[in-house]
Amino acid sequence: MGKIAILLLSGGIDSAVALYLLRSRGYDVIAISINYPGRWEREKESARELARLTNTKLIEVDLPFLREVDELWNSEEERPNHLRDAHPSTIPARNAIIYAVAAYYAETLGIETIVAGHNADDTKYFPDTSREFRKLISRALTIGTYIGRARGFRVIAPLSRLSKTEVVKLGLKLGVPFEYTWSCHNNYDVPCGQCNGCLARKRAFDELGVRDPLEEAISSGRDWWLLRKKPGTRP
Numbered sequence: 001m002g003k004i005a006i007l008l009l010s011g012g013i014d015s016a017v018a019l020y021l022l023r024s025r026g027y028d029v030i031a032i033s034i035n036y037p038g039r040w041e042r043e044k045e046s047a048r049e050l051a052r053l054t055n056t057k058l059i060e061v062d063l064p065f066l067r068e069v070d071e072l073w074n075s076e077e078e079r080p081n082h083l084r085d086a087h088p089s090t091i092p093a094r095n096a097i098i099y100a101v102a103a104y105y106a107e108t109l110g111i112e113t114i115v116a117g118h119n120a121d122d123t124k125y126f127p128d129t130s131r132e133f134r135k136l137i138s139r140a141l142t143i144g145t146y147i148g149r150a151r152g153f154r155v156i157a158p159l160s161r162l163s164k165t166e167v168v169k170l171g172l173k174l175g176v177p178f179e180y181t182w183s184c185h186n187n188y189d190v191p192c193g194q195c196n197g198c199l200a201r202k203r204a205f206d207e208l209g210v211r212d213p214l215e216e217a218i219s220s221g222r223d224w225w226l227l228r229k230k231p232g233t234r235p
């Protein structure tokens with residue numbers, strides 16, 4: 001039997017690179033995209049496009065209760081003490097929930113590998129992206145699922161030792177169509193250029209001395225999202 005994995009695909013850079021990396025290593029991939037209210041439309045659509053481009057089955061799961069902490073409370077002062085210093089994009093117990101959802105599909109489909117796109121920068125801000133957490137949840141799912149008891153279960157993050165810049169470098173080598181990825185934390189049609197997501201993305205491409213294909217597509221009028229929104233206005 002061929003290798004198969006479930007990938008958590010967000011439409012951002014990291015999970016897109018993870019998708020192409022898995023394919024280059026001969027994996028069949030089933031992607032899961034988690035839809036929650038704060039998620040940006042273009043990012044959701046990017047996940048769909050990446051799946052379409054790679055012939056990957058995409059399962060979309062709605063989790064309407066999920067909120068980022070900066071939506072749950074208006075200011076850091078209002079947050080409960082233990083979350084006061086949390087990154088604004090933190091979702092309470094995010095990966096415990098998302099890995100569990102992926103484990104549902106893994107058990108159902110007979111797959112024992114879940115892949116997350118976390119990079120080395122994530123571990124600075126999000127405790128649920130640590131290697132220790134993946135190791136322990138892998139152990140729990142090995143004990144607590146039928147597929148795990150039969151074959152062992154693993155939750156892995158193949159990009160977890162790479163910085164954002166190294167992830168982009170790997171993606172360029174793998175031919176990732178970065179114009180179909182979205183990093184902006186705002187629900188705009190084009191990146192705002194100011195938010196943490198945009199700045200981290202820009203830094204990565206700048207450090208490599210490469211122009212971001214998304215920027216290139218937008219400035220040359222060939223951006224897939226804008227073309228789709230305005231049919232007939234561009235060649």
Ligand SMILES: [Zn+2]
Pocket residue numbers: 183184185186191192193194195196197198199
């Ligand atoms: Zn932005």
